[in-house]
Amino acid sequence: MIDSVRIGSITYPVSETAEPIIVDNAVCYGAIDYVKPLIQINANCGAHKPATLMHEIMHGIVNEYRIEDVPAGDEKAIDLIAKGILNVLIDNPRLIEQVTNYKVSKQQV
Numbered sequence: 001m002i003d004s005v006r007i008g009s010i011t012y013p014v015s016e017t018a019e020p021i022i023v024d025n026a027v028c029y030g031a032i033d034y035v036k037p038l039i040q041i042n043a044n045c046g047a048h049k050p051a052t053l054m055h056e057i058m059h060g061i062v063n064e065y066r067i068e069d070v071p072a073g074d075e076k077a078i079d080l081i082a083k084g085i086l087n088v089l090i091d092n093p094r095l096i097e098q099v100t101n102y103k104v105s106k107q108q109v
């Protein structure tokens with residue numbers, strides 16, 4: 001798994017843990033800590049790892065860009081956006097290469 005993810009101005013180390021990840025009294029496949037910063041993924045969640053990582057990245061994007069229409073705590077909205085983006089990436093394996101080859105600056109995005 002990737003060892004860090006840059007989201008806006010913040011680089012989040014990504015760590016896998018065999019320990020249960022508990023958020024709001026619920027056991028989760030992953031979690032994001034905006035303060036440390038850190039993304040944790042349950043090492044035992046198998047095929048759920050990519051979707052879990054994308055889910056935590058979406059939390060980070062919503063938090064970083066202060067997207068008020070999608071509250072960072074709206075798990076259903078975060079999950080649907082994450083699954084949608086992950087499916088687009090899976091269905092279009094050359095997409096990242098093509099997007100990064102445009103050499104646009106972040107200010108143009």
Ligand SMILES: [Zn+2]
Pocket residue numbers: 055059075078
């Ligand atoms: Zn979540």
